[in-house]
Amino acid sequence: MAVGPASFPDMPVIEGLRLGTARAGIKTAGRRDLVVIEVPQGATVAGTFTRNAFCAAPVSVAREHLASCRMRGEAPRYLVVNTGNANAGTGDIGLRDARDTCAELAHLAGVAANQVLPFSTGVIGETLPMERLLAGLPEALRGLDEGAEGWAAAGEGILTTDTRPKGASVTVRLGDETVTINGISKGSGMIKPNMATMLGFVATDAAIAPSLLDELLRETVARSFNCITVDGDTSTNDACMLIATGRGARVDDEHRLAVFRDALQGLMIELAQAIVRDGEGATKFVSLQVDGAVTREEALDVAFTVAHSPLVKTALAASDANWGRILAAVGRAPVEDFDVSRVTIDLGEVRLVEHGGCAAGYTEEAGSAVMAREEIAIRIALGRGERSATVWTTDLTREYVAINADYRS
Structure with missing residues (x-):
């Protein structure tokens, strides 16, 4: 179940970057579940990782290897991603398995082991089926492809409970030159911003210094990714990687930086929103905009309080215009000196709340008509300042419960 039409763009070639997949049978026989991304020499690589204290073994190893490469003035040469098993909550065995995966891929590809970054997603608390995983690496290497087919296969190969692959691409002009940005992401459940909340792999042919990247x-x-939530759970395995191959235009002045940043931000938002649209059991895509806050953090606090309310989310699932649940959630947000008489709440084009209560002229019929839509906008104006933030979320359905009740079976 997902909101909006499924689409995966034709990805332009990013020279030097290649992607390969394998059907290793890590959890389910016959599906793509192992992805290798080859990074060309001379590239720069940046990464962000989960802040969950029980971070998965591959997160620890990827951080360690990325830092090691940076210290030597190098960049990672390969990324390896498996689905079906998170290799999280696996202690020393998990760390050994993540390092052994890197060592085997490095041996096959002729690079140093710390030039390989591992990523995993899937069931927590189970050790990796290493024999099957390692046996799949040669197949993934043989299939390395820098074209659209490589991106499409990789987009499929990183999925878990997702119902569809998620990809985005944009090409922009930097002076007389053009640069391309391609990206894929995965995520459907266990989605709560705290760095990245999923797996995302974004690449560009631009030349960008490591610190700027x-x-x-x-x-x-x-x-983008830190402004989405499906269920309020921060994963143990979240990571988002940004690769700049350096084969194209340089991002080396303020104008080029501004143009590139805007393009990258748009692509990141598109990938993040695709995760929400494919949220487990989701039937609604909800934008929560909070204006008039003292700080952006305050606006985010209010937005996430509403987005995480089970009562609000189940009302959305039922298309029930129970606006009192939204009002109650706003009122319990961690905001000091809250003057509720200044707050307004709008559901689409319908004013719900003003002057501390139900807005004059509101009708249940008008509210219900907006709640019945697949895409819903809720706007909350606090009347306290000039900062704002937008968060994207889903409803909470019986299907979400069923998916997660049956996940390990």
Whole structure:
């Protein structure tokens, strides 16, 4: 179940970057579940990772290897992703398995082991089926492809409970040159912003210095993947990687940086919203905009309080215009000196709340008509300042419960 039409774009070639997949049978026989991404020499790579204290073994190893490459002035050469098993909550065995995966791929590809970054997604608390995983690596390497087919196969190969692959691409002009940005993401459940909340792999042919690449990734993740939530659960395995191959135009002045940043931000938002649209059991895509806050953090606090309310989310699922649930959630947000008489709440074009209560002229019929839509906008104006933030979320349905009750079976 998902909101909106399924679409995966034809990805332009990013010279030097290749993607390959394999059917390793890690959890389910016959499906793509192992992805290898080859990064060309001379590229720069940035990454953000989950802040969950029980971070998965591949997260620890990927951080370690990325830092090691940076210290030597190098970049990782390969990324390897498996689905069906998160390799999280697996202790020393999990760390050994993540390192052994890197070592085997490095041996096959002729690079150093710390030039390989591992990523995993799937069931927590189970050890990797290493014999099957390692046996799949040669197939993934043989299938390396820099064209659209490689991107499409990789988009499929990183999925877990997702119902469809998620990809985005944009090409922009930088002076007399053009640069391309391609990206894929996965995520459907266990989605709550706290760095990245999923797996995302984004690449560009632009030439960007490592420190600037880090800055661009942090900025764009903060206003995309960190602004989505399906169920309020932060995964143990979240990661978002940004690769700049350096084969195209340089991002080396303020104008080029501004153009590139805007393009990257738009692509990141598109990938993040695709996760929400494919949220487990979702039938509604909901935009929660909070204006008039003292700080952006305050606006986010209010938006997430509403987005995480089970009562609000189940009302959305039922298309029930029970606006009192939204009002109650706003009122319990962690905001000091809250003057509720200044707050307004709009559901689409319908004013729900003003002056501390139900808006004059509101009708249940008008509210219900908006709640019946697949895409719903809720706007909350606090009347306290000039900062704003937008969060994207889903409803909460019986199907979500069924998916997660049956996940390990």
